Amino acid sequence: MPYNRCHGCGLCTLVCPAWQQHGDVRETPKGLARALQYDGKVIAEQAFACVLCGACEPVCPQQIDLIAFMTNLRRRAVRAGYRPEIIKQLRHDLAATQFPQQEIQPDKTLFLPSDPLRRDEFRMRKVTSLLSTQFDLQVLDQEIGAVSAALEAGIDVPLTVLNYFLAPLRDAPLVIVDDGLLLDHLRIWLPQQKFSGLGIILSKLRQIHAWLKPTDLYVIESRAFHNQYRQALPHYHQLQQRTECKLNWDLQRLAIPTARTFTPQVHTGHSPDPLTQLRWMLRFGDVARIVVEDMHDHALLSTLTQKPVIYVAELAQI
């Protein structure tokens, strides 16, 4: 649904971490959509306060594609010259991305890991062996960081790059994607294809959830969660009931984001601060350990807290 269907209910505002921290409605989907409805113009910095966590999208009663709305605004800002030096660098990184020729075996489930996971041999091995217990798996040896960063910053991914990137994904029966923002875009680019986030698949495995404890804070990766909200919601609800672990949920059962981004340089001073987000997740106390679904979150949270932060796959005793 397009943004001009916004009727200003404000539900997106309530769940938006940028609004929760800074209280300025201009930086929320409501503020941006209403301003555009009236005037057709907004200030670029307002669109870059958003961290694309996706919490606003499932609550919007008008079913407006709010992530598409936000990224679209950014694309326009970038085309009009927003922060040119940074954008130039990100474009350069994108152009430098390698697309290795890899033989894709049909009928295999493809796994597209995030860059930090690929680089981390130990954890990567854990994840692939866990996934292999469920799927006939092939790992795609492809860097995705520059594509994700470009999407986040509002850079148009050139068609040639996109074609290279999507080519191996087209025929797989299922693609498991370890990046929520990419997942969102892949669903748009290849609407016929079946995708899933990594976190939901791992946390469904007995080898994982059997080890979750009531004193764990389980940090759902917010972008992937909100992107597949309908399927993910019952699963995480069950996970919580079964294990009694704490989830980074708010009253509406939306995932409180860590607010980490790939491109902090393009964000503004009004983007939510991760430390405040972490404190909010820990508000109920009684957390001995933090379990994260995402390697970027792992790196970020490890710097923000003394509590042990472990990557979800490490729970498995294999």
Added chain:
Amino acid sequence: MEIPVIEKGQLPPCPVAADALQGIPRQQTNAGLWHGENWRSFVGELQAAGIEVREDRGSRGIYVTDAGGLAHGLPHGVMLAQDAQQVAMLMMKAQHYRIPVTTRGGGLTTEGEAVAYGGMLLDMTGMCHLLSVDKKALTARVQGGMLWHRLAELLRIDGLDYISAPLNLASSVGGTLGVGGIDVNSARYGCSADQALALQVVTPTGDIVECSDDQNVELFQRVLLGYGQFGIITEATLKIRNYTPMRMHYFFYHSLRAAIDDLMMLDQRGVCDYTGILTLMDKAITLLVGFDTPEREQDFRHIMISRLRGCREKKFALRLLGYYLPRPWRWRQLRFLLRWKQALFPDLLPAHHMQKGVLHDRSAVFSRAVWKHWGHKHMVIPDLAASKEKFITAVERGNAVCKKYFPYYTLYCVGIKLRPEHQPHYELSAIPPDATGWSYGCEFEPILDDERHYSRDYLQSFKNAIYDIGVDMGTSYYRFGGMMKAYIRRALGDAVVDKHLAWKRAADPAMILNRDVIF
């Protein structure tokens, strides 16, 4: 950096004033446009004091209408409230330069009360902090722009909750205390305004005053349920309670009268913690009852269920079929009823909010369901509030009006427990003057979708027809703001209105604060 023009939205480039409807006169907020005399000097002084005034069209356009979407107006500038001192400075300067100031919380009014037809729009949501909680006394001090959802989130950390708030969590504490605030537990606890123990108010002349039942009593009485006429609520001390999940039951009725009788009976006996009626037209009438504790639920099961005239779902479905089967010309309506029931009821008891058969965070659940199923660019929710004695007639007359105007609509009825010691607060408010013990409110809400288009005139004339019932029967109006100027005099009489108008003139000599809403 400005993002270049995207395709324009749906709003007209030149917003129309509230009274610009052709054909059907808007009897509600008949605000005239204010044209900007002294605006620049006023803004200059505020800016010199370090106060940001947003004057770009985008920032002002956010506030061009309210949830009603029928009245449009554009302020000259917007100020995001930061603290009482800044708000006080605004009011002092505004009084001096005679600049209209419209206070806005969530902006969820439906008659344009929170829309500025020129002048300054004060966005209170910048003041959205929980200042303190007294866990022993069960009170919380919050800023006036605090949104109920945020408050619920913050209180939950300590296992606490607010007592009652609109089923619309994007509304603010300040905006609600001025209006009333009705919840499904209002028959037990009273309206949200009844939960306020003390307020910090910025008066229309820019003084910061603390008021309560013991301190500046008159101001307290005027501001609570005062529709923002006598001051801006910058802080409030609210009664709160321990958080409890909710145990819910539904009973189905064919007759509005029987359902309302049972609702009143339950309220009077005080056996339920939550009560309300939600209907689909006058065909499927649902009495909703809820409990905070298993003990209360048990008592209800033992003592009350057999006395209710409503039935459970299966029996009702059979009766409904019995009614519709011989009437094939009404099957379309039946299909609609079934479709709605299938869509709505799971959203009222969503699995992910249930634990061991008990509903958690009801406020978030109901608020999202309200917007999902009733949300529209035009929220048309005229309402009536009446004494117990007049209520059934008022609902039946309103129901007849709904039938005349729309194929599909809902009614939502709840009781509001009255606090005798709060009579002075109620005088010019949602609480009808002749109500004792409880007052009852009913919202009449067409189900609007994108398939059928109704003109603004049509929607307005529907609202007028409902409000006219109130005038005719001498009732008040559930959310009060809906009635506005012309109706207030006609329904409550000149004597009361003139008394309050004289107070308003004394408190706000330039008549600038939320002007044209009531007086």
